[in-house]
Amino acid sequence: MKKPVVIKGKVWVLRDEKGRAIDDIDTDQIYHNAHLAITELEKMGQFALGNLPGWEDFPQKARPGDILVVGKNFGAGSSRQQAVDCFRSLRISLIIGESFGAIYQRNAINSGFPLMVCSGIISHPGKVDSRNVLEVNLSTGEVFNHTTGKKIEGGVRFSQVQMDIYQAGNLFEYGKTILP
Amino acid sequence: MGNTVVEKIISLHCQEEVVPGKVVWVDIGLRTARDFGGANVVENFRRNYNEDKVADAAKTFFTFDCVAPANNIPYANNQQICRDFAYQQGIKVFDVDQGIGSHILIDKGLCLPGCIAVGTDSHLNLLGALGALGQGMGDVDIAFAFKTGKTWFEVPETIKVVVKGKLSPPVSAKDLTLAVLKRLGSKGALGKAIEFYGEAIDSLSLDGRITLASMVTEMGGIVGFITPNKEVLDYCRARAGKEDIEAITADPDAHYCQTIDIDIFGLKPQISLPYHPSKVVDVDEVEGERVNSIFLGSCTNGRWEDFKVVASILKGKRVYEGVMFKAVPSTREVYGRLLKEGLSEVLFDAGVILTSSGCGGCASGQVGMTGEGEVQLGTGNRNFKGKQGAGKTFLVSPATAAVSALYGRITSPDKV
């Protein structure tokens, strides 16, 4: 195993000003179409969540290794890879959330970016708040909140293909190992 | 146990046993990239495969539709990167004059029932209108598909949606679609395939099927299949110049994870409120709100039938003073027909701004953006905040758009 299967980091929980989970965050809110012509990874981070009310300053606040906790249907909408790449650019270590847009989930998996489904993590109150420290095991699906000292149920461990691509680095590298 | 449509289509393209939840590798029929994402596909391809050739240039296409023709330098550059790559590789480009890529695959007879097509367009799943499996994907996925002709799929479960009742004008395929979206919500089909059945579905024209299938994305779904009827099969046969084209149908004992019945008896014209496509109400509920602009077009409602309905409503009349009406045909074929059959003149005389084909006002603002406080009625599939500008976009049928344009206020077409 080259890549870590246990990820530990400080979290940002995508809630609105009333403390409610923000569901259905679409790719235009994550990475607005005004910046789509950018092709360099390093330049993408500054626009992450730039169109999500209350979270426009995320790129300034986030630190490498931080974890993002999201609600339901995160990454709905367009197929843009940049909506994943902007978090890779900021060196976010993991996105964990209730559910994801199907294309978004594929894009994360194929670029070797860790993304985990964990139902109830944000909709059930008291499980996790911004600045808590989470520890997540990608191969078992175990999620532990070090700040509250409690386990969080609902984590879905990586599928075989997701783990294989993650370990290989990305879909291209993985492809070289399995295809003629 | 029998199989659903998606299970059958995947089975036809892979060597493994196909069961929901399993990850399988499939051979892809068609791979496309648009001007949106296309340059990133090329960059990924070159970075990983240098000067290698794509797996099959004859099954690979570029379709420029997002900003067509390019109105800014970055998009122009990206289109040129794709053209150069296409030339090197012997790949056909459907350039900026041709229209929306997913529609081109249908109209040129490239995508047929049972096909698997992937591309950098999140609405490529509208190919479900033909009973084909279209999938929008990111640029990593598509670069890999260009090179290998393969991709992985987690076989989705299927939801069966049975629509009871009939549609009668002015209630249209779009109103039916919005009613289904209202019922399923933005996450109702998350990660799943849908099969649509019922009398109202069977009677949909190809254009109406495209409208419904195109908004499965907004329901969170992977794809929505409508079993092709004779009209659709004949269309595919004529366009492909092939006779042996048949529908893939689900087995009678196929397993569905959920069955949803939707009764559309008495359905009224529907409208999505800003900024979520699934926030659907009857047009009646917001009737009277001032409208500043209209966008007719997109892969959901930019086809011939949609324009015909609008032209029949606007004929001999003028759009309300001060309402800006932008109309963008989905393809060059529709555009040509509007010109040749005199509908363009009807629209022009009514005060409509008719442009050449493409995605137009749906994204990126190729044909105008909304300003702060502006209220726009659009016939597209998304009204996310900021997508079409700073204003508010409501999603409606072409008939509702046209009637509201005449009154300058949101107006239900069943009132006139």
Ligand code: SF4
């Ligand atoms: S019309 Fe809009 S939704 Fe359809 S393909 Fe074009 S940009 Fe995408």
